[in-house]
Amino acid sequence: MTRKTNYHMSAEEFRRFGKEVIDWIADYYEWVESKPVVPDVQPGGIRTMLPVDPPLTGEPFSEMLDDVDRVIMPGITHWQSPNFFAYFPSNTSFPSILGEIMAAGMGVQGMVWKTSPAATELETHVLDWMASLLGLPDKFLSNSEGGGVIQDTASSAVLCAMLAAREKATSGVSNRQGVSGSLVAYTSDQAHSSVQKAARIAGIGDANIRLVETDDGFAMRVDRLAELMAEDREKGLTPFFVSATVGTTSSMAIDPIPEIAKLCDGIWLHVDAAMAGTAAVCEDYRWINAGLDGAQSYCFNPHKWMFTNFDCNCFYVSDRHALIDALSILPEYLKTREHGSGAAIDYRDWQIPLGRRFRSLKLWFVLRHYGAEGLAHHVREHIRLAETFETWVREHPDFNLVVPRKLNTVCFAHSQGNSFTEQLLESVNQTGKLFASHTKLGEAFTIRMVVGARDTELRHVQNAWNLFVNKAGEQSRRTSK
Amino acid sequence: MTRKTNYHMSAEEFRRFGKEVIDWIADYYEWVESKPVVPDVQPGGIRTMLPVDPPLTGEPFSEMLDDVDRVIMPGITHWQSPNFFAYFPSNTSFPSILGEIMAAGMGVQGMVWKTSPAATELETHVLDWMASLLGLPDKFLSNSEGGGVIQDTASSAVLCAMLAAREKATSGVSNRQGVSGSLVAYTSDQAHSSVQKAARIAGIGDANIRLVETDDGFAMRVDRLAELMAEDREKGLTPFFVSATVGTTSSMAIDPIPEIAKLCDGIWLHVDAAMAGTAAVCEDYRWINAGLDGAQSYCFNPHKWMFTNFDCNCFYVSDRHALIDALSILPEYLKTREHGSGAAIDYRDWQIPLGRRFRSLKLWFVLRHYGAEGLAHHVREHIRLAETFETWVREHPDFNLVVPRKLNTVCFAHSQGNSFTEQLLESVNQTGKLFASHTKLGEAFTIRMVVGARDTELRHVQNAWNLFVNKAGEQSRRTSK
Numbered sequence: 001m002t003r004k005t006n007y008h009m010s011a012e013e014f015r016r017f018g019k020e021v022i023d024w025i026a027d028y029y030e031w032v033e034s035k036p037v038v039p040d041v042q043p044g045g046i047r048t049m050l051p052v053d054p055p056l057t058g059e060p061f062s063e064m065l066d067d068v069d070r071v072i073m074p075g076i077t078h079w080q081s082p083n084f085f086a087y088f089p090s091n092t093s094f095p096s097i098l099g100e101i102m103a104a105g106m107g108v109q110g111m112v113w114k115t116s117p118a119a120t121e122l123e124t125h126v127l128d129w130m131a132s133l134l135g136l137p138d139k140f141l142s143n144s145e146g147g148g149v150i151q152d153t154a155s156s157a158v159l160c161a162m163l164a165a166r167e168k169a170t171s172g173v174s175n176r177q178g179v180s181g182s183l184v185a186y187t188s189d190q191a192h193s194s195v196q197k198a199a200r201i202a203g204i205g206d207a208n209i210r211l212v213e214t215d216d217g218f219a220m221r222v223d224r225l226a227e228l229m230a231e232d233r234e235k236g237l238t239p240f241f242v243s244a245t246v247g248t249t250s251s252m253a254i255d256p257i258p259e260i261a262k263l264c265d266g267i268w269l270h271v272d273a274a275m276a277g278t279a280a281v282c283e284d285y286r287w288i289n290a291g292l293d294g295a296q297s298y299c300f301n302p303h304k305w306m307f308t309n310f311d312c313n314c315f316y317v318s319d320r321h322a323l324i325d326a327l328s329i330l331p332e333y334l335k336t337r338e339h340g341s342g343a344a345i346d347y348r349d350w351q352i353p354l355g356r357r358f359r360s361l362k363l364w365f366v367l368r369h370y371g372a373e374g375l376a377h378h379v380r381e382h383i384r385l386a387e388t389f390e391t392w393v394r395e396h397p398d399f400n401l402v403v404p405r406k407l408n409t410v411c412f413a414h415s416q417g418n419s420f421t422e423q424l425l426e427s428v429n430q431t432g433k434l435f436a437s438h439t440k441l442g443e444a445f446t447i448r449m450v451v452g453a454r455d456t457e458l459r460h461v462q463n464a465w466n467l468f469v470n471k472a473g474e475q476s477r478r479t480s481k
Numbered sequence: 482m483t484r485k486t487n488y489h490m491s492a493e494e495f496r497r498f499g500k501e502v503i504d505w506i507a508d509y510y511e512w513v514e515s516k517p518v519v520p521d522v523q524p525g526g527i528r529t530m531l532p533v534d535p536p537l538t539g540e541p542f543s544e545m546l547d548d549v550d551r552v553i554m555p556g557i558t559h560w561q562s563p564n565f566f567a568y569f570p571s572n573t574s575f576p577s578i579l580g581e582i583m584a585a586g587m588g589v590q591g592m593v594w595k596t597s598p599a600a601t602e603l604e605t606h607v608l609d610w611m612a613s614l615l616g617l618p619d620k621f622l623s624n625s626e627g628g629g630v631i632q633d634t635a636s637s638a639v640l641c642a643m644l645a646a647r648e649k650a651t652s653g654v655s656n657r658q659g660v661s662g663s664l665v666a667y668t669s670d671q672a673h674s675s676v677q678k679a680a681r682i683a684g685i686g687d688a689n690i691r692l693v694e695t696d697d698g699f700a701m702r703v704d705r706l707a708e709l710m711a712e713d714r715e716k717g718l719t720p721f722f723v724s725a726t727v728g729t730t731s732s733m734a735i736d737p738i739p740e741i742a743k744l745c746d747g748i749w750l751h752v753d754a755a756m757a758g759t760a761a762v763c764e765d766y767r768w769i770n771a772g773l774d775g776a777q778s779y780c781f782n783p784h785k786w787m788f789t790n791f792d793c794n795c796f797y798v799s800d801r802h803a804l805i806d807a808l809s810i811l812p813e814y815l816k817t818r819e820h821g822s823g824a825a826i827d828y829r830d831w832q833i834p835l836g837r838r839f840r841s842l843k844l845w846f847v848l849r850h851y852g853a854e855g856l857a858h859h860v861r862e863h864i865r866l867a868e869t870f871e872t873w874v875r876e877h878p879d880f881n882l883v884v885p886r887k888l889n890t891v892c893f894a895h896s897q898g899n900s901f902t903e904q905l906l907e908s909v910n911q912t913g914k915l916f917a918s919h920t921k922l923g924e925a926f927t928i929r930m931v932v933g934a935r936d937t938e939l940r941h942v943q944n945a946w947n948l949f950v951n952k953a954g955e956q957s958r959r960t961s962k
Contacts, residue, residue, distance in 0.1 A: 121556065
């Protein structure tokens with residue numbers, strides 16, 4: 001038997017299969033609308049279609065493409081469907097996909113400036129552009145003491161912010177000696193679970209994070225924040241970090257950042273605008289940035305509502321040295337002249353992992369393809385559709401808004417109460433015609449309709465509403481029998 | 482002025498540009514060999530070619546493609562060049578790129594099972610395959626108490642391992658109350674900087690991590706580990722975590738895992754085989770797995786030496802509940818029936834971030850395209866080339882091996898000492914004909930030649946050696962004048 005001397009796929013095969021895959025993707029966006037948004041599979045169902053043993057010899061690539069259609073696609077929840085209204089959007093776009101493709105092709109590793117100068121500099125540049133497009137404070141620009149970096153997620157961003165705050169509050173002692181029990185962090189009881197997760201990871205612990213009560217609109221109560229800080233100070237504890245939210249996950253509530261900032265003298269204020277932040281690309285929604293002048297860090301996710309492939313979180317700090325002091329370790333094998341001179345940014349020191357993909361490429365493509373005008377247009381459209389849906393809820397005698405709509409998120413329930421609403425959501429989702437998800441607001445089981453998929457139009461929102469109304473009617477009739 | 486109603490790229494344009502991009506990538510792998518590996522640019526040089534202001538209106542996509550060639554490529558360090566011998570390989574392959582492309586196209590978010598069952602199940606399945614291909618212990622398989630997950634990097638993997646160990650050692654107290662100062666972690670003075678970074682992040686601190694001395698081969702000294710543990714116990718401290726390395730970054734040293742494991746009764750042993758782990762796909766190199774039976778977690782990076790796009794770290798634990806206990810927070814809006822029943826894995830609880838890309842797709846394609854046979858073939862080839870290079874070093878009177886070669890990594894220096902060697906490396910790298918990087922081993926400034934790029938063949942290694950020899954000759958003649 002002759003052994004092969006080269007098992008790589010040839011460039012010719014790649015050209016052929018690559019073009020098939022491009023067509024496959026374009027086709028996908030054409031047919032996805034007609035398929036159930038959530039697949040009808042049971043746990044373990046996909047694995048039974050896969051061979052138990054790993055491949056010992058190579059297989060033709062055409063078989064893999066066939067298997068994607070046969071095995072994988074029946075188990076996909078279609079985030080790109082125009083009928084996807086659950087959780088948050090994770091919308092993408094063709095320019096972004098093209099950026100991901102080029103980044104994958106180049107296969108560069110941007111851990112330090114030298115390992116691909118263009119990857120670092122494009123990232124810095126695009127994050128400056130983004131700050132300008134959203135009207136963020138100048139202190140987040142790279143020509144200030146601060147700057148921006150792409151993180152994978154808002155979870156990692158809040159962890160990095162908390163670590164920088166921890167180091168600053170302890171003048172470097174926490175990295176050297178470990179965490180002592182005296183640091184206290186604050187966020188609202190509606191904040192994303194990632195804040196609590198960050199506090200656990202950073203050694204702060206649940207006992208030292210205060211989940212500040214929220215008001216009727218589920219925004220942080222500043223009076224309670226002030227009281228809690230005062231109580232903690234009296235106990236000899238050190239308030240060091242506040243994470244405020246612009247657009248909570250459950251109900252899109254917006255914490256009163258200007259008032260919170262006033263309490264944060266010497267305390268690191270992080271603002272998480274994961275989904276909502278995108279809206280600032282429209283001048284008429286730029287009010288969501290109010291108070292950012294008083295924040296030490298800020299993040300939002302183009303991978304949620306700005307047509308950019310996951311992962312892409314834009315994270316800004318007003319004091320880059322605080323971040324680097326918390327996260328930099330420089331072994332000999334990573335020393336470069338450019339680092340030593342301070343002339344170049346080494347983004348490895350701005351994040352948890354060492355390695356980094358070339359993620360700014362897709363964001364560059366998105367910003368240039370759409371321009372501020374195109375992005376603002378689509379964001380306004382999504383908000384307008386959510387507003388229309390809200391009107392329907394308001395006007396229907398059997399449904400009620402749990403809170404007034406904010407931006408693209410409608411929180412509603414059926415008037416027959418929690419278990420009726422829960423059952424309604426389940427039966428609507430089971431049709432496969434849409435996917436919405438739930439939360440609890442106060443005691444209310446709440447359906448969340450979030451409008452943000454790339455291709456969602458009025459007809460999708462209209463169909464969704466009709467389905468809720470019809471299913472509720474059926475359910476009422478069954479119940480009253 | 483009429484406003485556009487849709488700013489998206491059309492499917493037709495995507496098909497056209499997508500196919501251009503596929504050809505661009507195939508072309509790239511044809512011309513990359515002939516270009517300088519490291520670009521000749523100064524910090525800030527790329528940014529001067531980019532417009533200061535962000536785009537307000539959209540631009541044609543063809544201009545972006547032109548700008549990639551005009552602005553970006555002159556600033557790229559070519560990790561995929563066959564003349565790239567620096568740091569570690571970050572090799573990719575056409576099947577992997579195709580997997581990335583499909584994942585980008587689908588745009589699914591695999592944070593929990595329900596948000597794309599196939600993404601979760603394929604990941605579990607492929608990680609089981611991988612464990613089998615590498616001969617890892619059964620306790621890392623998904624049908625045991627343990628299991629595998631894809632992390633972005635080995636840095637995140639060691640952090641997750643340390644957090645799980647921290648929780649376990651404190652019976653959950655550290656998540657609830659924060660970290661106390663009594664926990665101590667151990668790794669060698671040759672371990673990757675990510676271990677120390679993890680200890681800082683996790684609130685353990687530099688003062689509570691022992692960098693155990695290494696032997697002449699730069700492997701951890703077990704006698705010193707035992708002594709340090711005993712001293713710490715005497716001080717009332719609690720040893721809770723050891724990170725051992727199979728293939729250190731500097732010199733590919735392999736810590737004596739079996740002996741270390743014996744000391745780790747009740748202490749979490751993590752094994753980081755970031756680059757070297759791949760070699761176990763060859764049965765003749767499977768000895769690198771010795772002692773893994775005694776480890777609680779293990780990771781290696783297919784994105785280093787297994788033809789898989791960054792990011793892709795395979796992380797295994799023998800007790801998945803320890804990991805989940807450390808990292809799970811379950812807010813209402815993420816509750817699903819499948820989670821509640823325990824029937825499905827929600828990988829969000831196995832990692833730092835919440836969101837996740839569909840990374841198993843590319844790994845599935847790589848394993849199926851190459852099969853174990855193809856992967857083993859190329860790994861053996863890389864090792865053979867490194868061995869050849871080692872022989873040349875050994876036989877040349879002016880060069881010496883700083884340590885014997887292990888696997889694909891040759892550490893060598895010029896006999897005229899540190900500053901001569903440092904200058905030699907710089908002048909060789911400045912030719913652009915190759916890129917190698919350095920480390921310090923003991924007092925020796927050391928050049929590292931790591932063979933692992935997809936297309937590296939004998940002629941590239943031969944050219945590299947000739948260049949070192951010739952440049953050293955020139956430098957000697959200049960010095961002796």
